[in-house]
Amino acid sequence: MVLQRIFRAVIMGPPGSGKGTVSGRITKTFGLKHISSGDILRSNIDAKTELGLLMKACIDQGQLVPDGVMSRLILSDLRALGPNSWLLDGFPRTISQAESLDDAYNVDTAINLNVPLEIIKQRLTSRWTHLPSGRVYNIDFNPPKVPGFDDVTGEPLVQRDDDTPETVTRRLNAYKTQTEPVLEYYRSKGILETFSGTETNKIWPHIEAFLHRRLSVNQKVA
Numbered sequence: 001m002v003l004q005r006i007f008r009a010v011i012m013g014p015p016g017s018g019k020g021t022v023s024g025r026i027t028k029t030f031g032l033k034h035i036s037s038g039d040i041l042r043s044n045i046d047a048k049t050e051l052g053l054l055m056k057a058c059i060d061q062g063q064l065v066p067d068g069v070m071s072r073l074i075l076s077d078l079r080a081l082g083p084n085s086w087l088l089d090g091f092p093r094t095i096s097q098a099e100s101l102d103d104a105y106n107v108d109t110a111i112n113l114n115v116p117l118e119i120i121k122q123r124l125t126s127r128w129t130h131l132p133s134g135r136v137y138n139i140d141f142n143p144p145k146v147p148g149f150d151d152v153t154g155e156p157l158v159q160r161d162d163d164t165p166e167t168v169t170r171r172l173n174a175y176k177t178q179t180e181p182v183l184e185y186y187r188s189k190g191i192l193e194t195f196s197g198t199e200t201n202k203i204w205p206h207i208e209a210f211l212h213r214r215l216s217v218n219q220k221v222a
């Protein structure tokens with residue numbers, strides 16, 4: 001789909017709710033640029049910069065990276081994208097981050113994946129990731145064609161350091177205390193769209209239909 005008007009969305013949900021998986025489908029179907037805060041942080045860590053070390057300490061403890069660092073990083077990447085449609089995955093995660101984003105851009109919609117917390121832990125401990133691209137696999141849900149290797153590049157997959165059961169518990173706590181208020185923030189602005197369920201394949205058709213509706217309205221207005 002070629003968009004005639006700029007469309008800017010954020011995708012939210014607890015760790016393991018499927019933000020990365022659904023973002024992959026949205027970018028493929030609708031051609032939005034995908035920016036994942038977690039992928040950006042992990043590539044900084046990989047580059048072993050001083051800032052990367054600070055970020056790694058936060059992530060490995062299941063804590064959020066400080067707002068100032070995070071907002072600067074994401075806003076500079078968004079600026080580099082120029083006048084394009086995009087989908088932000090994993091940002092904003094605090095009210096302060098949501099306000100920094102609002103100061104710079106008009107967000108059209110906030111997609112919220114509402115997946116029960118009980119099933120999330122199991123998903124994360126069986127996740128395999130291709131770090132350079134952020135592509136994710138799961139032993140049960142979407143296994144790679146060759147076990148341990150990325151389908152596209154053939155490069156090795158790894159398990160994220162923060163996918164241990166203890167760190168997942170801390171990440172879920174951070175989500176409840178710091179990120180859930182952001183849902184309320186977007187609800188009060190009238191742009192929150194919540195999709196509930198336990199399986200991505202069942203949630204996805206609803207998100208796809210919603211975006212088709214939103215984007216065709218956008219195009220008529222354009």
Ligand code: G5P
Nearest residue numbers: 015016017018019020021037038065090127138141199200
């Ligand atoms: P991230 O990288 O943003 P999280 O914790 O928000 O990490 P995560 O873990 O990346 O979110 P996800 O993207 O929501 O999860 O989920 P996913 O990867 O698509 O799916 C999870 C697994 O389930 C995969 O293996 C997938 O294949 C499988 N799966 C999907 N659907 C199904 C299904 O229907 N069934 C089954 N069985 N499996 C399925 O952030 C990491 C850290 O970076 C820092 C924080 O420290 C954070 O903890 N950070 C920030 N700090 C401050 N501010 C920010 N804005 C920050 N952003 C990141």
Ligand code: MG
Nearest residue numbers: 019020036038
């Ligand atoms: Mg993710």
